[in-house]
Amino acid sequence: MMPPTREKADLDFLAGKRLRRTRQTGWSRAMVRETDLTARDLILPLFILEGENQREKIATMPGVERLSIDLAITVAKEARDLGIPALALFPCTQNDRRTEDGRESYNPDNLMCQALRAIKEAVPDIGLIADVALDPYTSHGHDGLMNGDTILNDESVAVLIKQALNQARAGADVIAPSDMMDGRIGALREALDADGFENVILLSYAAKFASAFYGPFRDAVGSGARLKGDKKTYQLEPYNREEALREVEQDLLEAADWVMVKPGLAYLDIVREVKDQFDVPVFAYQVSGEYAQIEFAAAAGALDRDAAMMESLIAFKRAGCTGILTYFALDVARRLRR
Template identity: 45%
Template sequence: MSIVEAMDRPRRLRSPLLRPLVAGVDLSPRHLVLPLFVKEGGEPEEVPSMPGVFRHPLKALPRVGEEALKAGLGGVILFGVLPEAAKDPLGQGAYAEEGIVQRAIRLLKEELPGLLVMADTCLCEYTDHGHCGVVREGPSGFYVDNDATLELLAKTALSQAQAGADVVAPSAMMDGQVRAIREALDRGGFAHVPILSYAVKYASAFYGPFRDAAGSAPRFGDRAGYQMDPRAGLWDALREAHLDDLEGADLLMVKPALPYLDVLAALKGRFAKPLFAYQVSGEYAMLKAAGLKGWLDEGRAVLESLHALRRAGAQGILTYYALEAARWLREA
């Protein structure tokens, strides 16, 4: 008997019929959430750095929402896009009753009540300076006033819940934002609305295409003062997630996704709450560009990356590939 014959043979479990039965990770459209950029009017505009992703006019939103429903997606998450002239230092468009996202939520819930609608809760898309909170001048230059921002984030979340959002998702990375939002929702009669917290969000280079799409790039400085340092150890991620857990977050998210698989895996099992990951714009852009160039089999590469996120512990995944991935899964 040869050495190979005597060895255990992992290949025995890799036959075409047996592989699906013993696969440890499943991925279906219900695990995927589609981010949508919403603008006031006009025609859909393709984002230059994100081929296949569009800024959708309000009127076109039900059609896209219906696609998401038919594809069996877990839901959509909305981001507002405003012209520069409509922005101001306090980001009032984020919490206006007739704000673009508030109107989009109402429209989708009226037309498609069976569609789960999440709302990103932040100010950066609505401020004229592009930061996620109230900007002040200090002795060492500008800074974002954490506590002054909490009140505006709470107002934003409450207005989104009043419009009919099924989930609010604070992404500003202000200390105490989950508690402020939870208290505002509870006082306002929306104790039933869950919070998906961007609990572990890094100051990442992978956000560039998103800022192009949403017009939310900072006009000065950067967000390193409130977003997490990519060089930080796992203690920082665990601390942030633990604080949001204590403050009342119902779901926790890691952003970006693939560069932080270690963080995702470390958080899994430590919290008795579902864990999400956001496959961000830069991740999408890299895969899309390589696919368009013919350097990768795009479908296989995308599904492989999404399976990696599921294996690392993500219950849900926010991805611009959601509709395409659903189609590739059906065809697989």
């Protein structure tokens, strides 16, 4: 979108104006602040682990842990009390339940469904966003079914539908397909409506790029070491802007309620384009690699962790984000409350 044209009289006026005046004091800077970040802008991702009173550190994501469901409930209560409106859940499926066909994804008693039911019962007033994809359940680490080296689109969508219906029955408020299979939004909407879940929100990972920044996440859900090849045949080329916008448009036409851009910081231009062109709720994911960059750089003394954390999230809001998935959510919400 082109900036508005300045008339010559306006430029003459600006030529004599000292723009620094309003920056001289904290109160004046606060009064003219154009972007605000609040706890309600944040979504906290949680990695769910089998067992009770279990927590596991993730070496590539300092400060982030896999949590058993009972500990996740404790975190959910704190998030609610801090004003964070929603959690995004990701299971770390047991090794012996990962198969070529990812059938654990639609087991009604899988780890994800157990977590959804337990958290919804214990903390009914926080939103639950359920990831829909096959990579936490497949032995090959891909988001869809495979035939040799080929990802099968329509066959994968059929499995995603079964997965999403179980998640909705378990208490998911938002179904968030992150797989990037063609046509899955329309198919999921139709299936959810037919099963009585007309009010379940569809948050589409509409512009998900084949990024180098996902590595720590794949470690967290246990799919990284399993991944055969790469995901470039279904995730977007980082070089492509127009293609990303076509993906967003297609998902909106298929009845996506909200759309996601992933990763975040490296793709804020796409966030702004989506907001300007479609004027819909647009979310972005400050992904694991982006989070880890700040943590490791701060640990090395290269930057101020808290300042970089806040600046990075303000950039998301300034670009037009309705909400941000971030592993910093609890830290930021505590800081804002102070």
